[in-house]
Amino acid sequence: MKRIIAIVRPEKLEPLKDALFAADVSGMTVGQVMGCGNQHGWSEFYRGTEVLLNMIPKVKFELIVPDEDVDMLVDLICETAATGEVGDGKIFISAVEEVVRIRTRERGEAAV
Numbered sequence: 001m002k003r004i005i006a007i008v009r010p011e012k013l014e015p016l017k018d019a020l021f022a023a024d025v026s027g028m029t030v031g032q033v034m035g036c037g038n039q040h041g042w043s044e045f046y047r048g049t050e051v052l053l054n055m056i057p058k059v060k061f062e063l064i065v066p067d068e069d070v071d072m073l074v075d076l077i078c079e080t081a082a083t084g085e086v087g088d089g090k091i092f093i094s095a096v097e098e099v100v101r102i103r104t105r106e107r108g109e110a111a112v
Contacts, residue, residue, distance in 0.1 A: 001064055001065065001067065001095070001096040001099065001108075001109060002064070002065055002066075002067055002070050002093055002094065002095060003063070003064055003093070003094050003095075003096050004061075004062070004064075004065060004073060004074065004077075004091060004092070004093055005060065005061070005062050005091070005092040005093075005094075006060070006063075006081065006091045006092075007033065007035065007058050007060050007089045007090050007091075007092075008058065008059050008061065008081040008088070008089040009058065009081065009083065009087065009089065010032070010057050012059065012080065012081045012089075013030070013059045015080050015081075016059075016061065016080045016081055017030065017061075019076055019077075019079075019080045020061070020063070020073070020076070020077075023072070023073065023076055025065070027063075027064075027112070028061055028063050029061070029063075030059060030061055030062075031060050032057065032058075032059060033057075033058050033059070033060045034055040034057055035056060036054045036055060036056055037086075037087065037090065038086055056087065058089065061077075064096055064099060064112050065112075066109060070093060077091055078091070099111040099112055
């Protein structure tokens, strides 16, 4: 099993959520996060003083999926979330050693 973490633009929340459900993803965790990457934010003036706003709102999707689904889901996320501009986001993929469903104590892929 793998964990896919995708950090995307906030306006991609609904399109990406819909695309993942259409791809039969069994579940996901979604949260609003703040961060910065290559774009490093922007400057604004507040009461005559320049302020660097370097934490940009993003949306974080976390999925636990079978190994064989990773490439397809990464392609789907890229196709859905890309705008072609700096700040489209990142995808992180890591191995998951074990999953346990609390209610039934099922383990492994049965718990996902």
